[in-house]
Amino acid sequence: MARHATIAWVIRYQPLFAMLRVPVILNPASGPDQPTLKILNRAFNAAQQDWELFLTRKAGDAARLAEELYLAGEKLIAVCGGDGTVKEVASALAGRAVNLAILPGGTGNALARDLGIPIDLAAAVALVCGPHKIRPVDMGRLGERLFILRVSLGLETEILRSAGRDLKDQLGLLAYPLSAWQSVARVPFTHYTLTIDGQTMTIVGVQCTVANSAQMGVGGLNLAQGANVSDGLLDVIVLTHVAWDSLAAIAASNLLGQDTGVEVQHWSGREIRIEAEPPQDVAIGGEIVAQTPVTISVWPSALNLVVPK
Known part of the structure; x- marks a missing residue:
């Protein structure tokens, strides 16, 4: 189950040589105690990549934000959090013509490990901003x-x-x-x-x-x-x-x-x-x-x- 903090706002970072932006849905309560925002900002700046941050504060926020970003026309959406947060975003984007990037920010990060995505957050950002491929991934269904x-x-x-x-x-x-x-x-x-x-x-x-x-x-x-x-x-x-x-x-x-x-x-x-x-x-x-x-x-x-x- 995804965990959530009590604050919610949107922050936009734009380096000098900006490309297309990457929207990042972040659960700030996920994972180990680390300066996640500082790591993300440095990594995106190093890649000269424009990005926008969307913070969650309660259950359901990650799915809602993913839905809104998809309907706004985003073609790539990143999620930073644990497996629970990833599942919430994935459930909202299933069957839709959009690419999902995982920036591991949880305790176990099982799906990222399975897919060979770097567990190091800065390295995961570099993957999103640099050479990568798109892999179709299945989901399971239990009722709704x-x-x-x-x-x-x-x-x-x-x-x-x-x-x-x-x-x-x-x-x-x-x-x-x-x-x-x-x-x-x-x-x-x-x-x-x-x-x-x-x-x-x-x-x-x-x-x-x-x-x-x-x-x-x-x-x-x-x-x-x-x-x-x-x-x-x-x-x-x-x-x-x-x-x-x-x-x-x-x-x-x-x-x-x-x-x-x-x-x-x-x-x-x-x-x-x-x-x-x-x-x-x-x-x-x-x-x-x-x-x-x-x-x-x-x-x-x-x-x-x-x-x-």
Whole structure:
């Protein structure tokens, strides 16, 4: 879920040798404590690039600003914030003829890591202002809600819910492993019935994830291998149990570039229905949005994102 400060205004910077402007939607409450405005200003000035800043102050502002900028005729819109803010802007721009640039400003920055976008803010600005390419990126749909990373049930939902703003401000990326350690004991085994493109199977596990991106945003680790945000498919990943050996298996799979062991079961498809016993909360980015049973589908090439060549 995106975080927000209590101030909102628009600031315009224009260096001497201005080109076309880049509108930047910024969530000033996202991510680590750093001089974000100073970094952005220096980076855009170094590129001799005109830019305009739009600050958010509450939930929904990022989507509203993205909508207004698109309707005003902008062909490229940048968003600076965490994955929650990126998801909000992406949901507003899905299916529209506009390019989206990510300036990573969050704690995990999972989508930026998946796409190879520099995590360093100044380097990300240089990418937007310099040579780059446009990559079509899928989104997922759960009812009327869109997501760009994943939908989670079970352990990951508890981890994201436990890693609140105060903990992330205090510990940064260490908030996630700490929350995982605290969450393990209270996550029950669940019987999942999965119907993937019409094929039904059952499996017992502690976590079920439907992922557009399997990037975890921590140490560059992926929950499973082979997930691709541009393949027109969603990845269904079930963690059958959680202990140090299963976490080690995930680490090993990242080292080898392929899934290992039975701790992580992995399928892919275009439409997925999930039933759970006992019923489970379903979350997007730590926000509970539904309860099982749910049906989730892919929206292929919903977005056009700025990425490295």
